[in-house]
Amino acid sequence: MTALPRNVPSSTDPHHLPGVRWLRSSYSTGANNCVETTRPAAGPWAGLLAVRDSKDPAGPALLFSPESWSGFTAAFH
Template sequence: MKNQDIVTAFKKASASQGGTQECVEVAHTADGGRAIRDSKDPHGPVLFFAPTEWNAFSASVNDGEFGD
């Protein structure tokens, strides 16, 4: 298994479930990182983030660094 192997299904944010909103979807990778894709293009490109990168991003979101 490679670090970038996707080990869970992609999920959309709960706020966008069931609606017509399009957003990104997130899945876990084998190394504990995350894979991100555009929900409008599920067969398109996927971005991969190492665990440290994802943790830094998540902390920044939780700290409100990106605004509302």
């Protein structure tokens, strides 16, 4: 990865991740044992990919650059 991920609250507080819509992984079994992602369009995290645990939607999110996330996911294919 080219940069270390950052950790921010993923709550609905607009100061953290404003106006985002979280998407659940297509690999999710419906048992809340997967990840959710979003791409903030505005604010200080615009352009990054936020990833959070679907079991803890109010918990923290990790932020990745698009290049870092691509590198991470490519390592598992």
